Amino acid sequence: xxxxxxxxxxxxxxxxxxxxxxxxxxxxxxxxxxxxxxxxxxxxxxxxxxxxxxxxxxxxxxxxxxxxxxxxxxxxxxxxxxxxxxxxxxxxxxxxxxxxxxxxxxxxxxxxxxxxxxxxxxxxxxxxxxxxxxxxxxxxxxxxxxxxxxxxxxxxxxxxxxxxxxxxxxxxxxxxxxxxxxxxxxxxxxxxxxxxxxxxxxxxxxxxxxxxxxxxxxxxxxxxxxxxxxxxxxxxxxxxxxxxxxxxxxxxxxxxxxxxxxxxxxxxxxxxxxxxxxxxxxxxxxxxxxxxxxxxxxxxxxxxxxxxxxxxxxxxxxxxxxxxxxxxxxxxxxxxxx
Amino acid sequence: xxxxxxxxxxxxxxxxxxxxxxxxxxxxxxxxxxxxxxxxxxxxxxxxxxxxxxxxxxxxxxxxxxxxxxxxxxxxxxxxxxxxxxxxxxxxxxxxxxxxxxxxxxxxxxxxxxxxxxxxxxxxxxxxxxxxxxxxxxxxxxxxxxxxxxxxxxxxxxxxxxxxxxxxxxxxxxxxxxxxxxxxxxxxxxxxxxxxxxxxxxxxxxxxxxxxxxxxxxxxxxxxxxxxxxxxxxxxxxxxxxxxxxxxxxxxxxxxxxxxxxxxxxxxxxxxxxxxxxxxxxxxxxxxxxxxxxxxxxxxxxxxxxxxxxxxxxxxxxxxxxxxxxxxxxxxxxxxxx
Numbered sequence: 261x262x263x264x265x266x267x268x269x270x271x272x273x274x275x276x277x278x279x280x281x282x283x284x285x286x287x288x289x290x291x292x293x294x295x296x297x298x299x300x301x302x303x304x305x306x307x308x309x310x311x312x313x314x315x316x317x318x319x320x321x322x323x324x325x326x327x328x329x330x331x332x333x334x335x336x337x338x339x340x341x342x343x344x345x346x347x348x349x350x351x352x353x354x355x356x357x358x359x360x361x362x363x364x365x366x367x368x369x370x371x372x373x374x375x376x377x378x379x380x381x382x383x384x385x386x387x388x389x390x391x392x393x394x395x396x397x398x399x400x401x402x403x404x405x406x407x408x409x410x411x412x413x414x415x416x417x418x419x420x421x422x423x424x425x426x427x428x429x430x431x432x433x434x435x436x437x438x439x440x441x442x443x444x445x446x447x448x449x450x451x452x453x454x455x456x457x458x459x460x461x462x463x464x465x466x467x468x469x470x471x472x473x474x475x476x477x478x479x480x481x482x483x484x485x486x487x488x489x490x491x492x493x494x495x496x497x498x499x500x501x502x503x504x505x506x507x508x509x510x511x512x513x514x515x516x517x518x519x520x521x522x523x524x525x526x527x528x529x530x531x532x533x534x535x536x537x538x539x540x541x542x543x544x545x546x547x548x549x550x551x552x553x554x555x556x557x558x559x560x561x562x563x564x565x566x567x568x569x570x571x572x573x574x575x576x577x578x579x580x581x582x583x584x585x586x587x588x589x590x591x592x593x594x595x596x597x598x
Numbered sequence: 599x600x601x602x603x604x605x606x607x608x609x610x611x612x613x614x615x616x617x618x619x620x621x622x623x624x625x626x627x628x629x630x631x632x633x634x635x636x637x638x639x640x641x642x643x644x645x646x647x648x649x650x651x652x653x654x655x656x657x658x659x660x661x662x663x664x665x666x667x668x669x670x671x672x673x674x675x676x677x678x679x680x681x682x683x684x685x686x687x688x689x690x691x692x693x694x695x696x697x698x699x700x701x702x703x704x705x706x707x708x709x710x711x712x713x714x715x716x717x718x719x720x721x722x723x724x725x726x727x728x729x730x731x732x733x734x735x736x737x738x739x740x741x742x743x744x745x746x747x748x749x750x751x752x753x754x755x756x757x758x759x760x761x762x763x764x765x766x767x768x769x770x771x772x773x774x775x776x777x778x779x780x781x782x783x784x785x786x787x788x789x790x791x792x793x794x795x796x797x798x799x800x801x802x803x804x805x806x807x808x809x810x811x812x813x814x815x816x817x818x819x820x821x822x823x824x825x826x827x828x829x830x831x832x833x834x835x836x837x838x839x840x841x842x843x844x845x846x847x848x849x850x851x852x853x854x855x856x857x858x859x860x861x862x863x864x865x866x867x868x869x870x871x872x873x874x875x876x877x878x879x880x881x882x883x884x885x886x887x888x889x890x891x892x893x894x895x896x897x898x899x900x901x902x903x904x905x906x907x908x909x910x911x912x913x914x915x916x917x918x919x920x921x922x923x924x925x926x927x928x929x930x931x932x933x934x935x936x
Contacts, residue, residue: 270687270688271684271927272688272749273928274670274671275626275684275688276884277883278623278669279623279700279704281619281620281622281623282622282623282624283713283716284616285620286620286713286714287716288613293717316720316723317720317722317723318723319723319898320720320893323900324716326879326880326886327886327887331612332612336878350613359613362617363617366614366618378621379627382628382661383632383654385654385656385657385658386657386658411614541660546611548665549665551661552665553621554661556621589609589610590610590611
């Protein structure tokens with residue numbers, strides 16, 4: 261071991277840090293549970309003040325806050341902590357865009373159990389646990405619908421505005437509607453639009469509640485059951501397929517898109533909203549890494565590239581497929597024209 | 599919602615990614631279990647080749663490899679994967695510096711259980727589970743001693759070389775020796791040095807085996823028991839206190855350092871090896887984040903700044919304390935002069 265070479269020695273630092281990456285998740289979860297971000301938003305800025313507000317120990321809060329500074333959620337000036345801009349918007353319970361509740365879905369026990377069997381999933385090429393998250397009427401999707409709405413509110417607004425540029429729509433199908441916010445947002449921007457929301461019966465109750473709360477309940481209709489098996493009817497100007505295709509393999513997606521196309525009016529559009537990695541499958545990081553979640557929680561789902569979505573859409577009979585320039589939250593919008 | 603402002607809209611991307619940070623840990627753990635890095639080192643570069651070598655599914659391997667590219671462990675050119683330089687050194691089972699076994703300690707069930715109770719630890723200001731990792735004769739330290747040696751081999755060599763600059767040593771105390779590699783490295787660079795290794799009896803068996811395997815067994819002596827209670831004897835030129843102080847609070851560290859100083863020759867040095875954050879406690883990230891591990895796994899331990907280590911050393915009677923410039927792996931070396 262040359263004593264002069266240690267400045268350039270290889271380092272196991274990445275290994276060490278990634279071995280502990282799970283602590284980032286736990287720290288964020290704990291901070292949300294303790295309402296730490298909310299405490300800071302309320303004006304508590306030293307560890308002692310925050311500790312008092314959160315009914316926690318000064319030392320524990322100091323270490324957690326420093327950790328959250330390292331991860332970019334907080335700022336630190338001297339002994340005072342502050343909220344990073346995104347934390348102020350999304351993690352303060354008093355903020356209308358508060359997303360802390362998404363923990364309930366993102367870290368649901370079933371999801372964690374799927375991830376804990378990653379090695380088996382890699383060996384098998386799909387979730388180690390049966391159908392993963394995809395069982396019929398799986399209550400995790402009710403959790404999803406309730407927990408993810410705040411996270412999807414702004415993206416849904418952006419998507420609806422982007423689609424509105426292509427003209428007003430009258431009849432809209434919202435596939436795997438979940439919280440319903442994508443269809444609801446379209447209804448808000450298209451005053452005569454009638455929205456038909458498809459999802460499991462238990463999930464649609466959440467969508468219906470949201471549609472009523474947001475003033476479009478009278479234009480919001482339900483199609484309960486599997487999206488693959490339900491009768492969608494026809495005459496749609498617009499079909500919203502948001503964060504749905506990634507759960508299935510290419511043949512299933514193609515079959516499904518063919519069913520969708522058959523339900524559409526001439527001139528109709530399918531709006532496919534997905535985390536879309538580039539063709540290299542490793543950029544951009546958030547979209548590309550999403551593939552891992554599909555490996556552990558679905559039998560054969562994936563994060564599809566634009567080329568793959570284009571190809572399955574064309575195989576399903578769509579004439580033209582384009583990638584909209586706007587970022588829809590973490591997603592992209594692909595528009596397939598009948 | 600202004601449709602023109604979405605380019606600058608706040609983003610929950612950090613929230614979303616940190617909610618999933620635990621997957622980084624699981625992906626790395628699975629890749630080690632599957633010997634994926636070793637497979638690539640052996641010349642398997644496509645997902646099909648790697649899948650065959652790892653007895654896994656092509657699709658599972660492709661998704662895992664892409665994920666590891668995103669995390670910086672692998673490279674990707676077209677459809678071919680390669681090892682990032684640090685992965686080649688530390689994660690290929692055929693490499694002498696292979697550290698994959700460290701998973702056994704870093705992700706030991708007791709450690710994970712401690713971390714899973716983070717919210718309680720923050721409320722309490724220390725581990726939620728009794729003494730955390732600090733019970734007497736805790737078998738986790740045998741695991742530590744066996745699993746962490748490869749990770750500490752190079753840092754120990756660097757430390758021994760750095761200390762050798764200060765002159766040859768004859769009698770050396772190695773506190774909480776664990777795998778023993780710090781004392782062994784000093785023995786290798788100081789041909790007449792006698793090493794006295796202190797640790798729990800069960801742990802010292804590992805240190806002894808390593809000392810014998812590395813040719814210094816005849817100069818390696820054991821002091822079994824608690825470092826706070828054992829009789830160290832006296833006449834030490836050098837006392838190694840490696841990754842030990844962070845488990846305890848400041849008064850305990852000061853008391854311990856006083857005991858150490860009393861065992862030393864005039865002119866003797868204490869070599870304190872620690873993850874040392876800057877005074878802001880949030881940089882550098884790896885050292886600063888280490889504080890979180892101490893919060894969850896010890897009653898009152900911490901990652902101490904140089905100022906804190908200097909202060910406790912001086913309170914214990916040391917005359918001069920300096921921070922050596924060299925990086926000792928992820929650690930820094932603080933030398934306290936009697």
